[in-house]
Every structure is written in C-alpha cells, then in structure tokens.
Amino acid sequence: xxxxxxxxxxxxxxxxxxxxxxxxxxxxxxxxxxxxxxxxxxxxxxxxxxxxxxxxxxxxxxxxxxxxxxxxxxxxxxxxxxxxxxxxxxxxxxxxxxxxxxxxxxxxxxxxxxxxxxxxxxxxxxxxxxxxxxxxxxxxxxxxxxxxxxxxxxxxxxxxxxxxxxxxxxxxxxxxxxxxxxxxxxxxxxxxxx
Numbered sequence: 001x002x003x004x005x006x007x008x009x010x011x012x013x014x015x016x017x018x019x020x021x022x023x024x025x026x027x028x029x030x031x032x033x034x035x036x037x038x039x040x041x042x043x044x045x046x047x048x049x050x051x052x053x054x055x056x057x058x059x060x061x062x063x064x065x066x067x068x069x070x071x072x073x074x075x076x077x078x079x080x081x082x083x084x085x086x087x088x089x090x091x092x093x094x095x096x097x098x099x100x101x102x103x104x105x106x107x108x109x110x111x112x113x114x115x116x117x118x119x120x121x122x123x124x125x126x127x128x129x130x131x132x133x134x135x136x137x138x139x140x141x142x143x144x145x146x147x148x149x150x151x152x153x154x155x156x157x158x159x160x161x162x163x164x165x166x167x168x169x170x171x172x173x174x175x176x177x178x179x180x181x182x183x184x185x186x187x188x189x190x191x192x193x194x
Contacts, residue, residue, distance in 0.1 A: 004056055008047035015042050022111055031082045037075045041122065051189045062133070062194045069130055076123060080152065081161045092157060092164035099167035120171035121178065124149075128179015129186050145176040 016039050093099050103113040149172045156162030
C-alpha cells in the first residue's frame, strides 16, 4: 500500500508538471487555489487507478473521509466565490444548454471551454460518492443536490461572484450523478470504516 501511495504521488507530480502551463493560464481568471484543487484531483485519480491496477484496497476512516471532503469543499468554495475582480458577473442564463453550446462552438479559448465543462462535472463527482457512502434515501439523493447547487448558483449571482447559469446546475448535477454511478467501483477500492 505504501508503494502505491508513493507511486501515485510521483505520478501526480509528473502529470501536474506536464500540465502546469495550462494550469497557470487558468490562474489568470480563477483564484490561485485552483492549483491546489487540481493537484488534489490529479492525486486522487492517480491513486485510484494505481490501486485498481494493483488490485489493492485502502482502509479509510469515515472521519478522515469527511475531513478531506470538508477541506475539498473549502477549496471549491474559494474557487466559486473568490475570483478576480476584473470580471463581470451581473448576468444570468436560464436557457438550458446555451452556455454548453457556446463553449463547444469554438468561439472560446479551448482551455477555458475544457476547464469550464470538465470542472463543472468533475468537481462534483466526490459529492455523489459521499451521498452514497452515507446511504441517503433515493428521494434525498435526487433533491439535496438540486437544492444545494441551486443555492450556490443563486448566492454567486447575488454576491456578484459568479453567473447564475442553468447549465452550471445541469453540469454539476451530472457530476453528482457520475459519483453515484462510480460508487460501486469506489467501494471496491476504498473500505470505509465507521
């Protein structure tokens, strides 16, 4: 297990260094903590695949999982609410798929398009896994993510720290849904102790 952890960390550093020119460009339009959040995501993905390939499992106390999720959430909230002030956040989009279509149209820098689409999905996968770990009812699994993500979207708009965009809601919910689908694989690798 220790070898897998060290190898995953080294693999994460290599992937991060190779991708770093793209990440530094993102900092011009996001809070610098994006670098920490992206490295954390790369490390988790690398560790998962290393453990999957080596057919190893990791024992993770639920308290540690919860603490890591809280730290991750703080980083995500900083990304969502502490953006550079030189951007205008006074608009809203209530037309489904219009922002997604715009990003896919090629009119926007490909890196910004990729980040916005992938991040809006990928950054919420962990929450889908968490909701399955704590075994909420099917109703709660449907309603809670919609309410929380909608609240975040409205709060970003009201505080002028982000756009109110129905497509962000759609993509974030898709990420939570992917977390639900990914949970059985997660459960094979991560043995949660309560």
